[in-house]
Amino acid sequence: MLLLKKRVKINAFFLFFVKAIIYSDFLSSLILLADEKLIIKNSCCGSISSKGEFLLKKLNESNVESLWLSHQHVNWETGKPDKSVNYKGPGRKTHCSAFAAAMAKQFDIYMLRPPEHSQILLASAQVKWFKSSEGIQKGWKPVESIKEAQTLANEGNFVVASFESPDPKKPGHIAIVRPSEKSLELLNSQGPDVTQAGSTNKISWFVKAAFQHHKGAWPDGIKYYFHSIEKFK
Template sequence: MSSAPASVQAPPTAADATALCCGEVSNPGKLLDRVIDSMHVDDRWQPHVHIEWATGLQDQPSGSSGPDRATHCSSFTAALGLKLDVYMLRPPEHSQQLLASAQGEWFRSPGGVQAGWTSVPTAAEAQTLSNAGKLVVVVYESPEPRRPGHVAIVRPFPKTNADLAENGVQTAQAGAKNFSSGVARVSFAKHEGAWPNGVRYYVHTIDWQKLIAKWSDQAKKN
């Protein structure tokens, strides 16, 4: 009796759809969750006001004129990197204006690679790495030099195959709408050409042992 060709696969089942795509959230992933929550992005890095990039707190009066008052996705991601002792392109090396696209270019540049950033080929791998407690970003570089791109954090989450296929990775972002837990489909909806094929993923290892020791020392001093 002849067997079916190797390329023929059984159709996905309901069990396949509800299975986790990217593993359980590890202990480092749970710690990353808590750090993301500690940033209070739902209340800080608000759009249409001038903010201090590292804290997300408004630092100029509402209604005042000048640059850096649109949205603050790239400042939020850079601030989380600062909290985790992970460098990415940020002020003062680059202004807050059009920073997201500049970060996207930087992640894949020799400077970004030298700083420890690595490209991630798929959404499933990006979510898996985040669940393992690594810092993962998802970024869209605008093809138009004067139009902003967008960047978000990939948040640890026990995501199913069906959810990943429909909504993409779990995200935390500042933008036109800030949220600490959402999905990539929503994060990039306002950027034509971004979702789903225009985004890219990058990862950096977090030295949790060093961070925990640092935070412990700071707590003792306080």
């Protein structure tokens, strides 16, 4: 009889323990769900769609922080050095425009790139090209605001932030807008999130910092353009 009572107590304790774990997991799930809804609610530009997640994955896998490095002459499409370490000729400085064009090509999107234009001063040439008849014919469209730029990226469109240098002898800059559920406050103070090559190669950064070395760029000198992505595989 005593043994039976002990078994009942043990079983009751075990049942209580199991219920506590289940309840704890349930509460954790509710908290995570609430946090997720809060993030989406506070997002300036909506949630990241499945297409946006795919774009984000491709950008994160670009290895841009190890390729398209400044002060090396690189293959525009792979970002790998294609000349010796002793090379001192032109085309070594930064490769923002080559990286942007290479990533666009992965989605079957054309933007001005070699061999139609050399890597030298390519970013400024790309800005001019986006608004040209050829750029429009190729599917590029202007974006009216930073909020629209971030929203389009979240929806899974290929969006670029670009700056044409006022000095034709100095380089401009270009970066790819990456999907982000940042707040409106951060969007207004930082601009959209970006992935870029340049003087600093970054998987995840923001426009204000990315264009800091280009006088007159942030905020009003930066122009945004987008192209829809049809290739998702």
